[in-house]
Amino acid sequence: MSALLAQNGGSPVRTTPFPRWPSSDDEEARAIAEVLASGEWGSTHGEVVATFEREFASYQQAAHCVCVCNGTLALAAALRAVGVGIGDEVVVPSYTFIASAAAATFVGAVPVFADLDPATYLLDPAAAAAALTPRTKAVMPVHIAGRPCDMTAFTDLGREHGLAIVEDAAQAHGAEWQGRRVGAIGTVGTFSFQTSKNMSAGEGGAVVTDNDELADHLYSLANVGRVSGGGWYQHERLGYNLRLTEFQAAILRVQLRRHPAQQAVRSANAALLTELLGKVEGVWVPDAVTSVTAHGWHLFVFRLPGIGGAESRDAFVRALAAEGIPCSGGYQGLHRNGALRAEIASITGRLGQPYPEPELPATDLLASDTVWLPQPVLLGTEEDIHDVATAIEKVLRHLD
Template sequence: MSADPSTLAVHGGEPTFDDQVLPPWPQHDDAEEKALLDVLSSGAWGSTHGDVVATFEQEFAEYQQAKHAICLNNGTLAIAAALRAAGVGLGDEVIVPPYTFIATASAALFIGAVPVFADVDPVTHLLDPQATEAAITPRTKAVIVVHLAGRPVDMDAFTAIGHRHGLTIVEDCAQAHGAEYRGRRIGAIGDLGTFSFQSSKNITAGEGGAVVTDDPDLAQALYSLVNVGRVPGGGWYQHTTVGYNLRLTEFQAAILRAQLTRHPHQQQTREHNATILTDLLGEADGIQVAPPDPAVTAHGRHLFMFRVPALGVAGTRDAVVSALAAEGLRAASSGYVPLHRHEALDREITELTGRLGQPYPRTELPVAEQVCTDTIWLPQRYLLGTEEQTRQIAAAIVKVVAAHESLPRPGA
């Protein structure tokens, strides 16, 4: 007698899916291999002697519709360099969302600035413009907006806030390669945009990052920060400012050039499957997926996120994630812990503000608190399969959510 297909795998039923059948990530072919061997045989392995990094910078700037791109070693330090290039420094406040990766806040701390958390929108999980404006003080110097999961924030609202208050707007685009807002690629819509090429990202070299901007002065400041204070065309020992050494290698840029060429096709696949998944989950009771926004003319599709508010009420979201893993969605995730409750950040902010004699900028963030209890993610690899595989992923999610009351509750 066959097992009841409605029985959860975690309760002994048959798994609905096997994510091992999905395409692997990262992906590569002969293009990456040839590019790496070309750099290897050239003997010019660093960007100070080769031209592969410089070529990729031009190509990536064009791809993101920016005038300048400066590559560096990772996305975290891309944020720190962008802030410092904009003149943010010791004791300045930088408004950031609490629902994001820790790097968005820690990058500010690296340069002695104080991250200030403002609440997020309950539908999109993105930084809320009204909450941001309410968090501005005389010490505020910049706002970091995060295009979370690949969905652009309301750049009309945030550029207006920047102009109104004289603030630098930094776009954290780590999850949003190729995303568009009102027909323009994100990154240089604000003052600066930062990208990551870490292993999970939709364009990857294992590690790496970039900053894009339309401002030539900011571009030169970034070049100097990345290149130990040098200026373009200057001498080897000509250090006009104090800078870091954050250079990307020629090997990484060689991989990134190949990755960039296949990104448009991969994004078409992700978008197609994300639309299917959105439609199927939207038909299920209790599952909330952010609806399309006409201003978002291209979504980066790094994550597929959805909320199930009942799981937050019951405290069973993590149990559902475990049940999804048993169904075959092993990479399903509970997502972020809100950064305003992150112990390491709290210690750093407390110590920094104490030394500076500034108030600790604590705020109430009820929306972030809520979405951190009922949101579930799928990684971008889950959007690279076939239509049938996408339907099986949706079926697994619907099956588990429909039976969530049978899962153990905390303290039960």
């Protein structure tokens, strides 16, 4: 029977590719051509970046937006703007892209990992609270897959302990918690426009906030310490050069206009796939909650609780991919990443601080039995989504 699997010589469920990503048409081409013809290619001379900043701030229901060159340095700038520095601690989930934790080390701080809520894949507010020490300066809820964290709990935590809440919304364009779009619910929030993201310019990032002083600080950090409206050589702070180009902003303005319609397709297809997988034995999909009033759907994630560990899960992923379904096993816990562990040990060792060595059972469990489907899968047709469910069920029938 195993020969029925495509990887063993059987016919794959599908051979038709899913929608290509990033997607573009003549609108992006015209927008790039206009910037090219203008001769104003950098944001210090043009107006396209500034226009996109206003549009994206409005879209995310934030007072301010500062665009930067990528999502990783958006996080570093956000941390620095809220005052995180050498020896401070930042509570982060371990189940996230490495940039979330690496950004803390870039400003000399120590990422302290806290466990997930296994029902959501997101940082558990109670675990974050338990990880606080007198050195904690910020907490970083990460909206994994585009699903908002419990921002009510995190903003309460920030107020109670006087901490900055830095939202990593790299995967959560347009996502909402209780009717409010993520990013500026906390102290400050960051986004990514990297190739895979639901709104892409190949690379790029943004930081949003409702705080006027933080917005000014972020502007300076992105513009080598200059102040808005000041002189070319008026450097009031030490800053980086993180500027986005006018070309990237031109693409992003078009991508932003397209996002609502694309998001509606992703949401409808995610609902259909959730319904279909609810009928497949051995698959667990996170429950919806009413406080998540809009999911970003950068990823569709599901668990295989009986799969038997990461090795078997990886075998499932290979078999599913052979059936024509793009997929991966997702993140491994950052608390086990050698490069991060070495950097944290270096920082804490130099400062004479204890090395934070957490136990994260939920993270370890989810990292061993989770499967991801990337967002372009959710841009397909209803027939495509039925193919996804059929392929998952097929592979599960032949686990042995």
